[in-house]
Amino acid sequence: MLQRTKFYKAILLLVPAMVLYACTNSNRLPDKVTFTEHIAPIFFKNCTVCHRPGGRSHVELATYLQAKNYAASIAYMVRERQMPPWPADPHYTEFSEQRLLSEREIKMIEKWAADGAPEGPADKMPALPHYASVSSLGEPDMHIPVEPFFLKANGSDRFLLIKVPFELPRDTYASVVEFEAGGQNVVHHVNGDMVKYEFDKKSNVMAGQRVVDMVNDSNIVIAYQKMGLPNDDGTYPVLEKSVVNYLPGVYAQRYPEGIGGFFLPRKGAFLLNDLHYGFTRSQDITDSSFINVYFSKSPPDRLVQEFQLGTVGMSPVEPDLIIQPNTIKKVSSRFKISKDISVLTVNPHMHLLGKSFKAYALKPDGDTIRLISIPRWDFNWQYFYTYKKMIKIPAGSTIVAEGVYDNTKANPNNPFSPPRLVQDNKGSMRATDEMFQFIVSYLPYKEGDENISLEVQAKR
Numbered sequence: 001m002l003q004r005t006k007f008y009k010a011i012l013l014l015v016p017a018m019v020l021y022a023c024t025n026s027n028r029l030p031d032k033v034t035f036t037e038h039i040a041p042i043f044f045k046n047c048t049v050c051h052r053p054g055g056r057s058h059v060e061l062a063t064y065l066q067a068k069n070y071a072a073s074i075a076y077m078v079r080e081r082q083m084p085p086w087p088a089d090p091h092y093t094e095f096s097e098q099r100l101l102s103e104r105e106i107k108m109i110e111k112w113a114a115d116g117a118p119e120g121p122a123d124k125m126p127a128l129p130h131y132a133s134v135s136s137l138g139e140p141d142m143h144i145p146v147e148p149f150f151l152k153a154n155g156s157d158r159f160l161l162i163k164v165p166f167e168l169p170r171d172t173y174a175s176v177v178e179f180e181a182g183g184q185n186v187v188h189h190v191n192g193d194m195v196k197y198e199f200d201k202k203s204n205v206m207a208g209q210r211v212v213d214m215v216n217d218s219n220i221v222i223a224y225q226k227m228g229l230p231n232d233d234g235t236y237p238v239l240e241k242s243v244v245n246y247l248p249g250v251y252a253q254r255y256p257e258g259i260g261g262f263f264l265p266r267k268g269a270f271l272l273n274d275l276h277y278g279f280t281r282s283q284d285i286t287d288s289s290f291i292n293v294y295f296s297k298s299p300p301d302r303l304v305q306e307f308q309l310g311t312v313g314m315s316p317v318e319p320d321l322i323i324q325p326n327t328i329k330k331v332s333s334r335f336k337i338s339k340d341i342s343v344l345t346v347n348p349h350m351h352l353l354g355k356s357f358k359a360y361a362l363k364p365d366g367d368t369i370r371l372i373s374i375p376r377w378d379f380n381w382q383y384f385y386t387y388k389k390m391i392k393i394p395a396g397s398t399i400v401a402e403g404v405y406d407n408t409k410a411n412p413n414n415p416f417s418p419p420r421l422v423q424d425n426k427g428s429m430r431a432t433d434e435m436f437q438f439i440v441s442y443l444p445y446k447e448g449d450e451n452i453s454l455e456v457q458a459k460r
């Protein structure tokens with residue numbers, strides 16, 4: 001999370017998003033807008049998932065008094081479309097579970113704040129929705145603590161390899177494996193795999209060191225041995241890549257039954273690669289993160305696959321991602337697909353110099369398929385965007401991702417003042433190095449995929 005002062009500077013300097021919703025202007029607002037009657041329902045639908053005790057934000061907006069204190073700031077944030085955070089342009093492409101206020105809802109909030117934030121009749125106050133832990137997916141079937149990690153005040157970035165072993169009564173399947181970042185928001189990035197043991201080959205999955213610091217100790221084979229990852233006979237178990245990922249603002253994705261998911265062996269371990277603790281902090285803290293596992297009744301019929309454009313991906317960044325100080329730089333990456341695919345989810349990724357991002361596919365017949373546009377890049381909110389319905393991209397199409405970087409002092413998130421040369425550093429995830437990536441999750445195309453809805457009701 002950026003420091004708050006920077007966060008404010010960012011808000012003040014940014015151009016208001018001109019996202020207007022059709023036809024809502026004419027709907028008359030109530031003469032008296034009150035919290036209990038009109039505002040609480042909007043907040044409970046769009047805000048309290050983060051602004052509540054235990055939510056992503058330290059600001060709570062769950063009661064009248066909490067909201068009243070922030071009324072002016074709330075009116076500003078919703079008008080500027082800074083809140084709820086949804087950087088993707090809804091006029092370019094729409095996504096499932098997109099969090100956006102209508103123009104009428106924004107006007108209502110503005111009127112409420114301007115009229116002195118009245119409370120309204122107490123008996124009209126709706127009940128706060130029930131939120132299960134920090135997850136938006138409901139109560140997990142398995143909630144496994146990640147080894148708590150102590151971080152000294154004002155420490156440098158840490159890159160850790162962490163083992164999170166588990167043992168189950170029987171083999172089963174998971175629909176989702178989610179990384180739940182500890183409450184202080186210090187985890188910057190996680191890319192997690194799963195070690196899958198054959199039951200007889202490993203006597204004790206719990207043994208071995210849980211945490212290895214990859215800066216001091218960068219030999220991966222030695223690290224694996226210290227962690228006790230090999231089988232009893234010294235051979236290696238199967239490693240399934242990218243089972244659990246986390247970036248700032250990311251929520252785990254659940255697909256409809258039968259799509260995606262994982263086989264979970266009786267004995268296994270999640271292996272969090274390069275768990276990155278970023279940003280200097282003013283006090284010592286201990287991070288306690290969790291892995292949440294949601295079981296599924298049946299094995300997945302269709303396994304989700306993934307490819308990645310750009311930094312350490314299938315296609316190069318062009319021109320090279322070397323951003324001179326005091327310049328704006330535009331790069332792109334192009335990848336031609338050889339078979340028909342059905343795209344489920346996309347994830348654009350840049351760091352602090354990111355300014356805007358756009359991706360689309362060029363079909364062999366010259367038509368364009370829109371994938372995503374982020375007119376105003378926001379480092380804090382890098383969602384995995386899932387479409388409302390799968391998007392078919394035919395064989396022979398070229399997927400194009402374009403990014404613009406701002407390495408001038410006008411960029412309030414520029415980590416250096418005065419600006420310095422910043423570049424892609426072999427996929428280094430340090431926030432002060434840059435990256436340009438576009439991750440596409442897809443299925444091999446099947447007739448009718450375009451009609452399958454990906455909007456899954458979270459079991460709240």
Ligand code: HEC
Pocket residue numbers: 001042043046047048049050051056057058059070073074077078083084085099101
């Ligand atoms: C996905 C999570 C999320 C959602 C949804 C969300 N917010 Fe926020 N909001 C944040 C975070 C994170 C911050 C930064 C402050 C912090 O770190 O706690 C923030 C900051 C704010 C602030 C500035 C607080 C301050 O420090 O003065 C306001 C006001 C605000 N949000 C209002 C809203 C409103 C109103 C909604 C719904 C219409 C909303 N937010 C939806 C996560 C969220």
